[in-house]
Amino acid sequence: MTIMQKQTIGLMTILLVLLPFSIYAASGNTGDNSHDISMTLLWIAVILLAAKISSLVERFGQPSVLGELVIGVIMGNLVLVGINVLEPIKTDSIIAFLSELGVIILLFQIGLESNIDKMKKVGLKAFLVASVGVIAPFIAGIYLVGPWLMPGLSSNAYLFIGATLTATSVGITARVFKDLKKLHLPEARIVLGAAVIDDVMGLIILAVVSAVVTTGGVGLGIISWITAKALLFLAGSIILGQLLAPKIGKLLSKVHTGTGMKFTVAISFCLIFAFLAQKAGLAPIVGAFAAGLILDPVYFNYFKDPAIVNDLKQEIADYDAGLKQKLMSVIHPYTERHVEYLIAPVGHFLVPIFFVLTGMNVKLDAMFNMPILLVALGITATAFVTKIVSGLAAGNVNKLLVGFGMIPRGEVGLIFAMIGKNLNVISDEIFSAIVIMVIFTTLLTPPILTYLLKRTEKK
Amino acid sequence: MTIMQKQTIGLMTILLVLLPFSIYAASGNTGDNSHDISMTLLWIAVILLAAKISSLVERFGQPSVLGELVIGVIMGNLVLVGINVLEPIKTDSIIAFLSELGVIILLFQIGLESNIDKMKKVGLKAFLVASVGVIAPFIAGIYLVGPWLMPGLSSNAYLFIGATLTATSVGITARVFKDLKKLHLPEARIVLGAAVIDDVMGLIILAVVSAVVTTGGVGLGIISWITAKALLFLAGSIILGQLLAPKIGKLLSKVHTGTGMKFTVAISFCLIFAFLAQKAGLAPIVGAFAAGLILDPVYFNYFKDPAIVNDLKQEIADYDAGLKQKLMSVIHPYTERHVEYLIAPVGHFLVPIFFVLTGMNVKLDAMFNMPILLVALGITATAFVTKIVSGLAAGNVNKLLVGFGMIPRGEVGLIFAMIGKNLNVISDEIFSAIVIMVIFTTLLTPPILTYLLKRTEKK
Numbered sequence: 001m002t003i004m005q006k007q008t009i010g011l012m013t014i015l016l017v018l019l020p021f022s023i024y025a026a027s028g029n030t031g032d033n034s035h036d037i038s039m040t041l042l043w044i045a046v047i048l049l050a051a052k053i054s055s056l057v058e059r060f061g062q063p064s065v066l067g068e069l070v071i072g073v074i075m076g077n078l079v080l081v082g083i084n085v086l087e088p089i090k091t092d093s094i095i096a097f098l099s100e101l102g103v104i105i106l107l108f109q110i111g112l113e114s115n116i117d118k119m120k121k122v123g124l125k126a127f128l129v130a131s132v133g134v135i136a137p138f139i140a141g142i143y144l145v146g147p148w149l150m151p152g153l154s155s156n157a158y159l160f161i162g163a164t165l166t167a168t169s170v171g172i173t174a175r176v177f178k179d180l181k182k183l184h185l186p187e188a189r190i191v192l193g194a195a196v197i198d199d200v201m202g203l204i205i206l207a208v209v210s211a212v213v214t215t216g217g218v219g220l221g222i223i224s225w226i227t228a229k230a231l232l233f234l235a236g237s238i239i240l241g242q243l244l245a246p247k248i249g250k251l252l253s254k255v256h257t258g259t260g261m262k263f264t265v266a267i268s269f270c271l272i273f274a275f276l277a278q279k280a281g282l283a284p285i286v287g288a289f290a291a292g293l294i295l296d297p298v299y300f301n302y303f304k305d306p307a308i309v310n311d312l313k314q315e316i317a318d319y320d321a322g323l324k325q326k327l328m329s330v331i332h333p334y335t336e337r338h339v340e341y342l343i344a345p346v347g348h349f350l351v352p353i354f355f356v357l358t359g360m361n362v363k364l365d366a367m368f369n370m371p372i373l374l375v376a377l378g379i380t381a382t383a384f385v386t387k388i389v390s391g392l393a394a395g396n397v398n399k400l401l402v403g404f405g406m407i408p409r410g411e412v413g414l415i416f417a418m419i420g421k422n423l424n425v426i427s428d429e430i431f432s433a434i435v436i437m438v439i440f441t442t443l444l445t446p447p448i449l450t451y452l453l454k455r456t457e458k459k
Numbered sequence: 460m461t462i463m464q465k466q467t468i469g470l471m472t473i474l475l476v477l478l479p480f481s482i483y484a485a486s487g488n489t490g491d492n493s494h495d496i497s498m499t500l501l502w503i504a505v506i507l508l509a510a511k512i513s514s515l516v517e518r519f520g521q522p523s524v525l526g527e528l529v530i531g532v533i534m535g536n537l538v539l540v541g542i543n544v545l546e547p548i549k550t551d552s553i554i555a556f557l558s559e560l561g562v563i564i565l566l567f568q569i570g571l572e573s574n575i576d577k578m579k580k581v582g583l584k585a586f587l588v589a590s591v592g593v594i595a596p597f598i599a600g601i602y603l604v605g606p607w608l609m610p611g612l613s614s615n616a617y618l619f620i621g622a623t624l625t626a627t628s629v630g631i632t633a634r635v636f637k638d639l640k641k642l643h644l645p646e647a648r649i650v651l652g653a654a655v656i657d658d659v660m661g662l663i664i665l666a667v668v669s670a671v672v673t674t675g676g677v678g679l680g681i682i683s684w685i686t687a688k689a690l691l692f693l694a695g696s697i698i699l700g701q702l703l704a705p706k707i708g709k710l711l712s713k714v715h716t717g718t719g720m721k722f723t724v725a726i727s728f729c730l731i732f733a734f735l736a737q738k739a740g741l742a743p744i745v746g747a748f749a750a751g752l753i754l755d756p757v758y759f760n761y762f763k764d765p766a767i768v769n770d771l772k773q774e775i776a777d778y779d780a781g782l783k784q785k786l787m788s789v790i791h792p793y794t795e796r797h798v799e800y801l802i803a804p805v806g807h808f809l810v811p812i813f814f815v816l817t818g819m820n821v822k823l824d825a826m827f828n829m830p831i832l833l834v835a836l837g838i839t840a841t842a843f844v845t846k847i848v849s850g851l852a853a854g855n856v857n858k859l860l861v862g863f864g865m866i867p868r869g870e871v872g873l874i875f876a877m878i879g880k881n882l883n884v885i886s887d888e889i890f891s892a893i894v895i896m897v898i899f900t901t902l903l904t905p906p907i908l909t910y911l912l913k914r915t916e917k918k
Contacts, residue, residue, distance in 0.1 A: 037559050038737035045730040052723045094556045100496050260807035264511045267808060271504040278497035345804045348719040349726060 043089045044098070044353065050075060051352035061454065063179030065172065066446040068352050072359015073443070080365060090360055099357040100284070102350035103171045107285040108270040109347055110174045110192065111292015112340055113183045116241045119193055119293060122186055125394050126193030133194060133390030133406050134201045137165035137383065145382040149375050150430065156213045157430070160420035163209045164434050165383050167202035169410025170195035171285065171354070172442055176449045177405075186397050191405035192289065194390075199286050200230045202412055206419070213423055226281055233280035234290070237273065241294035263342045269295055283412065295339065358410075362439050366432050375429070376436035383409060383437050401452050409441045502548045503557070503812065509534060510811035520913065522638030524631065525905040527811050531818015532902070539824060549819055558816040559743070561809035562630045566744040567729040568806055569633045569651065570751015571799055572642045575700045578652055578752060581645055584853050585652030592653060592849030592865050593660045596624035596842065604841040608834050609889065615672045616889070619879035622668045623893050624842050626661035628869025629654035630744065630813065631901055635908045636864075645856050650864035651748065653849075658745050659689045661871055665878070672882055685740055692739035693749070696732065700753035722801045728754055742871065754798065817869075821898050825891050834888070835895035842868060842896050860911050868900045 054067030075086050089095055119126075141162025146153065150161075170192060177188040207226045211218045269291045277287025367373050384407055391403020417434045420426035426434075513526030534545050548554055578585075600621025605612065609620075629651060636647040666685045670677045729750045736746025826832050843866055850862020876893045879885035885893075 037556055038734040038743060040556065041560075041563070041730045041737075041743065042734040045727040045734070048723045048730075049727050052720060055719075094553060097496055097499065097553045101500075104500070260514075260803075261511060263804050263807045264507045264811075268504040268508050271500040271507075275497040275501040275504070278500075284497060284500065342804045342807075345722050345801045346808055348722045348801075349805055352723075 039088065040092055040094045043092060043095055046086070047089070047095075047353050047356045048349070051356050062450055063176045063446055065175040065179055065355055066443075066450075068355035069359040069443055069446070072356040073362045073364070074359075075356070076360030076362060077364045086360075089357070095353065095357065098350055099354040102347075102352070102354035104270065104274050104284050104288040105343065105347050106171060106175060106178075106351045106354070108288040108292040109340065109343055110178060110183060111289040112295060112343065113178075114189060114192070114293060116238060116293050119189055122189045122193055125397070126190050127197055128393035128395075129190055129390050129402060129406065130194040130197035130201060132393045133168065133387050134166045134198055134205070136389050137386035138162040138205065140382050140386050141165045145378055149378040154425070156425045157420075157427075159209050159212060160416065160423075160425050161379070161430065161434075163202075163205050164413040164416040164420070165379070165386065165409070165437075166198070166205055167409065167412035167416070168195045168198050168387070168406045169408045169412060169442075171410065172408040172445055173405040173449065175351075175355070176446050176453075180450065180453055182453055185401075187394070187401045187405065190394050190397065190402050194402075194406060196234070196286050196289065198406075199283050199412070200227070200234070202416075203227075203230055203281050206416055209416075210419065210423070213420075213425055229280045230282055233277060233282060233287070237287075237290040237294060241290075244294075262339060266295055266339045266343060267346070358442065362443075363435065366436055369432070372429055372432050373436065376433035376440075379433055379437045380440045383407065383441055398452070398456055401449070401456065404445060404448050404452060407441050408445045409438050413438055498547065499551055499553045502551060502554055505545070506548070506554075506812050506815045507808070510815050521909055522635045522905055524634040524638055524814055525902075525909075527814035528818040528902055528905070531815040532821045532823070533818075534815070535819030535821060536823045545819075548816070554812065554816065557809055558813040561806075561811070561813035563729065563733050563743055563747040564802065564806050565630060565634060565637075565810045565813070567747040567751040568799065568802055569637060569642060570748040571754060571802065572637075573648060573651070573752060575697060575752050578648060581648045581652055584856075585649050586656055587852035587854075588649055588849050588861060588865065589653040589656035589660060591852045592627065592846050593625045593657055593664070595848050596845035597621040597664065599841050599845050600624045604837055608837040613884070615884045616879075616886075618668050618671060619875065619882075619884050620838070620889065620893075622661075622664050623872040623875040623879070624838070624845065624868070624896075625657070625664055626868065626871035626875070627654045627657050627846070627865045628867045628871060628901075630869065631867040631904055632864040632908065634810075634814070635905050635912075639909065639912055641912055644860075646853070646860040646864065649853050649856065649861050653861075653865060655693070655745050655748065657865075658742050658871070659686070659693070661875075662686075662689055662740050665875055668875075669878060669882070672879075672884055688739045689741055692736060692741060692746070696746075696749040696753060700749075703753075721798060725754055725798045725802060726805070817901065821902075822894065825895055828891070831888050831891050832895065835892040835899075838892055838896045839899045842866065842900055857911070857915055860908070860915065863904060863907050863911060866900050867904045868897050872897055 050071045051064075051068045054071035055064040057067035057070070058064055076090065078084070079087055139162070141164070142155075142158045146158030146161045150157070168191075173191055173195075174183075174188075177183050177185070177191075182188055204223060204227055207223050208218050211222065270288050273287035273291035273294075274284035275287065277290070278284045280287075367376075387406040388400070388403035390406055391399040391401070394402040413434065417426055417431050421428070421431050509530045510523075510527045513530035514523040516526035516529070517523055535549065537543070538546055598621065600623070601614075601617045605617035605620045609616070627650075632650055632654075633642075633647075636642050636644070636650075641647055663682060663686055666682055667677050670681065729747050732746035732750035732753075733743035734746070736749070737743045826835075846865040847859070847862035849865050850858040850860070853861040872893065876885055876890050880887075880890050
């Protein structure tokens with residue numbers, strides 16, 4: 001064990017001295033205070049510290065998102081061994097909101113690290129990957145996995161099973177690429193672009209499938225309206241990005257009203273776009289990603305943080321004039337706080353909440369039912385194969401990386417399944433199997449992507 | 460109008476193009492999506508942009524907290540002219556939580572800017588100010604303002620009116636000192652220290668008054684236990700701060716597991732202390748302030764942000780060796796991100812929510828009732844005079860600055876009044892008058908403090 005490892009362990013020991021005491025105090029909470037937000041404060045601290053402890057997986061070359069998911073799974077299933085002190089986290093509505101806000105901030109950060117011009121270069125490839133990645137699992141769900149694994153169900157059930165397999169949940173993949181600093185790869189951009197297009201297609205499929213199940217047919221008007229809203233939002237974002245972003249950036253660069261301006265403008269753009277995306281029927285993360293693309297940090301570089309600049313100027317005041325000028329020119333870019341650096345702490349605060357909570361919602365006991373588990377494994381295999389196939393449409397890049405990047409399914413699939421359940425088309429058993437599929441695609445993708453990325457590096 | 464002002468207005472125009480559209484879309488929201496967090500996202504953006512617009516008050520030398528309060532008052536009372544689109548903000552439980560978290564983060568930031576040694580130097584003065592500032596309004600409430608302005612009430616009612624006048628709400632004053640960069644003044648530390656002690660005293664008074672009203676007497680056991688818990692928390696914090704903080708800081712400085720570690724440790728300390736403070740019966744902000752004092756940033760200076768350091772090293776790689784070394788030594792402190800800089804964006808995100816929401820909860824229509832308004836003005840005058848008197852105990856400093864700094868009353872006073880109302884001791888009319896007193900102390904303090912601070916500067 002190195003000194004650094006010993007120190008890390010020492011640090012964690014000190015840090016965690018307070019936690020058991022706090023949780024003990026928490027367990028004695030009888031709701032005597034009507035104004036008690038303190039439990040939520042404690043849960044946030046517990047989640048953040050757990051996430052940091054789990055980041056030890058980085059020592060084994062794994063992305064920290066894997067650690068966050070795994071520690072979440074452990075925390076969420078402690079109840080299986082009789083420890084239920086952490087159970088309130090799962091039902092805390094504020095933690096749930098912060099978690100959603102976390103993945104919105106993550107996609108905003110990821111949007112900031114790219115821009116619309118770069119995305120357009122991979123646009124066609126992303127479209128092809130998205131199309132194959134939606135059509136293949138939909139067809140496979142309806143005609144193969146459905147009838148084979150679960151014979152005798154209505155065709156409506158097979159329709160819904162197919163639909164739940166279509167939508168990629170891009171958060172996991174995006175986080176893996178970000179953790180491993182690979183967002184600049186064309187494969188990363190293709191997956192991100194395909195996930196956005198995928199979300200639009202999923203929206204249309206959901207509308208069609210719901211209409212078929214409830215009314216027996218498809219109303220062309222409503223489908224066109226749904227599609228139009230989503231496309232209007234995306235087209236509007238792209239046009240706004242191309243026309244206005246440079247101007248907004250230049251304007252902003254000349255305004256100095258406190259250090260918070262740059263941050264507020266950036267985060268407000270993110271939130272308004274997330275809101276508009278949801279109003280257009282898309283996932284809020286699609287809006288946040290679009291906002292990040294529009295706010296290309298290139299246009300955001302010219303803000304000065306007066307406090308840091310003044311500190312620096314004072315510090316070098318005693319140097320001779322020539323050196324002073326050189327110092328200033330070198331220091332220049334670092335005396336201005338890039339928008340990514342401003343957003344990063346909010347990301348550190350909120351993003352781990354999303355992934356730990358995702359892990360916590362994994363119900364390991366669902367896997368104890370062997371017949372359901374077998375069906376789930378069949379659905380999972382389909383989920384894997386059909387998205388790997390979609391990677392073949394990516395052209396002259398690492399097709400496996402794109403294909404595996406498209407694998408994670410998440411909330412959208414679960415929402416589809418929930419709607420199917422509410423329409424009495426999806427049974428409880430099939431719903432459980434779909435949940436298990438989501439778990440497998442979520443937990444297996446990070447190590448596979450890590451392996452593929454490291455293999456590429458070695459070449 | 461200067462070019463800069465024109466640009467600011469141009470910028471705001473562009474920024475706000477999306478808002479009316481968004482709010483229009485919001486007003487058509489019929490809750491068709493069970494998973495709709497988008498409204499809260501929009502409200503956060505609305506609040507943050509409103510806060511930034513209101514920061515134009517800085518051009519008139521006023522602290523931006525005043526702008527945030529005033530724009531909050533305007534937004535919250537638009538309903539008086541028939542505009543009720545912003546009303547949902549007031550009842551959004553997530554906005555309420557983010558607002559509370561905002562003031563917790565603010566007091567944490569303010570704690571970070573001081574340390575325990577500096578606080579101990581003003582400890583006695585702070586204790587005297589707190590004592591006078593609790594006893595004077597309590598006595599005045601019971602024997603003067605109560606019987607004079609509201610004759611014929613029970614002695615229990617006067618007891619409660621006195622109690623509501625005791626507790627200083629330190630958020631407003633702290634923010635004014637921070638906005639005007641005056642946190643280093645001894646007056647600022649005295650007010651902060653007195654507010655902490657004040658909170659302990661208020662706690663004891665509430666326990667005594669509640670016991671007197673409900674059981675007709677005071678149980679010494681319960682009072683001792685309440686006091687002991689609060690003092691245990693404070694003493695524990697101070698001892699922990701003195702003994703452990705330097706060691707934790709040095710340990711942390713040697714650990715490099717990603718850039719988020721420093722941030723996570725800091726914010727988790729803040730949250731756990733806020734939690735423990737509330738468990739000890741104190742306000743969560745007292746805990747957050749204590750956490751900030753303990754995490755003296757001096758011990759936190761030695762973290763390196765690998766990304767920035769690498770960027771810098773690459774940038775200066777082409778310079779000659781001698782210059783390179785000089786550059787590195789100058790740049791050194793700025794390649795390491797201070798904990799304040801990491802917390803600042805979270806502050807920019809959450810702190811304005813607290814102050815805008817505080818403004819929004821000001822009910823202007825409460826002031827339309829003349830008899831209540833007159834009683835309220837009498838209570839307000841008492842609230843002002845008794846805390847100004849407390850400043851006289853501050854010794855050899857600007858006594859007026861300390862006295863006026865102690866004036867703002869807030870949540871604690873309202874909680875007392877609410878308990879009194881629930882015990883049928885405080886009538887609806889007196890409750891309204893107390894609310895108006897809180898409004899006046901909140902809104903008048905920032906401009907008065909600003910005036911006093913500028914006058915001191917000129918001397």
